[in-house]
Amino acid sequence: MSSSSVFSNSSDTGGQPTGVRLENVSKKFGRLTVFNDVNLKIQDGELFSLVGPSGSGKTTLLRIIAGLEVQDSGHVYIGSNMVDRLGPAKRNIGMVFQDYALYPNKTVIENIMSPLIVKGVKKQEAMSEAEEMAKRLGIGETLDRKPGQISGGQQQRVALARALIKHPDVFLLDEPFSNLDAQLRFSARKFLKEVQREFGITTIYVTHDQSEALSISDRVAVMGNGVIHQVGAPKEIYSSPADEFTATFIGSPPLNVLNMKFSNGTSSPIQLHMDGVAEGEHRVGIRPENISIGSGPNEATITDFEYAGRETIVYLKVGDIELRSIVFDASGLKTGQKVSFDVQKGGVHILD
Numbered sequence: 614m615s616s617s618s619v620f621s622n623s624s625d626t627g628g629q630p631t632g633v634r635l636e637n638v639s640k641k642f643g644r645l646t647v648f649n650d651v652n653l654k655i656q657d658g659e660l661f662s663l664v665g666p667s668g669s670g671k672t673t674l675l676r677i678i679a680g681l682e683v684q685d686s687g688h689v690y691i692g693s694n695m696v697d698r699l700g701p702a703k704r705n706i707g708m709v710f711q712d713y714a715l716y717p718n719k720t721v722i723e724n725i726m727s728p729l730i731v732k733g734v735k736k737q738e739a740m741s742e743a744e745e746m747a748k749r750l751g752i753g754e755t756l757d758r759k760p761g762q763i764s765g766g767q768q769q770r771v772a773l774a775r776a777l778i779k780h781p782d783v784f785l786l787d788e789p790f791s792n793l794d795a796q797l798r799f800s801a802r803k804f805l806k807e808v809q810r811e812f813g814i815t816t817i818y819v820t821h822d823q824s825e826a827l828s829i830s831d832r833v834a835v836m837g838n839g840v841i842h843q844v845g846a847p848k849e850i851y852s853s854p855a856d857e858f859t860a861t862f863i864g865s866p867p868l869n870v871l872n873m874k875f876s877n878g879t880s881s882p883i884q885l886h887m888d889g890v891a892e893g894e895h896r897v898g899i900r901p902e903n904i905s906i907g908s909g910p911n912e913a914t915i916t917d918f919e920y921a922g923r924e925t926i927v928y929l930k931v932g933d934i935e936l937r938s939i940v941f942d943a944s945g946l947k948t949g950q951k952v953s954f955d956v957q958k959g960g961v962h963i964l965d
């Protein structure tokens with residue numbers, strides 16, 4: 614291993630495939646079934662996010678891929694190798710968890726080079742590689758300090774550097790930025806994306822934050838209660854949610870979901886412009902940004918506002934239905950006001 618390899622293709626696979634495949638993976642803890650027959654295929658070099666609410670099984674799945682947890686049945690493949698029988702150290706995986714656990718008594722450079730020392734790389738070589746990696750990640754100035762003497766964002770970079778220096782085939786990240794403030798999280802995400810692109814490492818990123826998943830990923834898997842509801846590119850998941858769970862989990866504020874009746878080309882209780890919907894009752898989702906207040910065939914009363922910086926969420930009441938809409942200039946609107954509204958074509962999803 615030479616120090617210059619930090620800048621070339623970091624993984625030592627010599628072009629071997631490094632995608633991850635889960636085949637009918639099931640896991641129980643006692644009587645709790647975390648998931649049943651999960652199938653997933655993550656492509657070589659892909660930045661893939663696993664997103665879902667708390668307790669949906671994301672960490673457990675990541676730990677199974679890492680070999681830290683053993684599945685009850687099914688198989689895990691990295692590249693073309695089935696790794697079921699390999700321990701974590703043999704899977705050539707880099708991991709960064711929410712609690713990234715740097716060694717508090719070691720300096721930054723000692724932290725970064727520690728995996729190489731464990732691997733038996735000579736100290737001088739490990740040090741020069743760690744230095745190069747640190748420089749690349751913008752923490753070259755902090756090498757002689759201890760983790761307690763650097764900022765949270767810098768600590769995060771040390772954790773990333775320590776995981777990357779092993780030249781992993783697969784990079785696993787479990788909510789690595791959840792401790793950071795919004796500003797730092799934004800730059801950390803952008804930075805991760807750049808590093809991931811440059812190094813081309815197959816990466817699985819776990820988060821419960823759907824906007825984070827949409828913003829960084831090549832593809833996203835939406836997970837709820839151990840079930841993979843949809844896998845697709847961010848745009849696809851947002852614009853064509855496969856089911857009600859995905860539709861309501863993805864998007865902020867969430868989709869409005871209601872029961873609607875379609876007959877003779879009209880709909881009630883909300884009038885929508887929609888062609889090709891079968892007559893009868895349907896479960897329908899309406900994106901808040903597709904409700905436009907001001908004119909249209911529907912009448913509502915404004916019940917509340919939520920100021921969100923660039924936009925305002927306006928709550929509308931239509932009969933006993935409450936709808937969220939997004940407005941960019943709410944200055945002319947007030948609570949109790951009666952307004953007309955329209956639902957733009959394309960903002961409506963039939964969910965059943």
Ligand SMILES: Nc1ncnc2c1ncn2[C@@H]1O[C@H](COP(=O)(O)OP(=O)(O)OP(=O)(O)O)[C@@H](O)[C@H]1O
Pocket residue numbers: 642645647665666667668669670671672673674821
């Ligand atoms: N070692 C364990 N023993 C028993 N139950 C566990 C164990 N680890 C996790 N669980 C349970 O399995 C389910 C899935 O947990 P997991 O940690 O994978 O969820 P998660 O999606 O990562 O949630 P979060 O977003 O809160 O981190 C939860 O109900 C959890 O309580």
Ligand SMILES: [Mg+2]
Pocket residue numbers: 671672673787
């Ligand atoms: Mg978790």
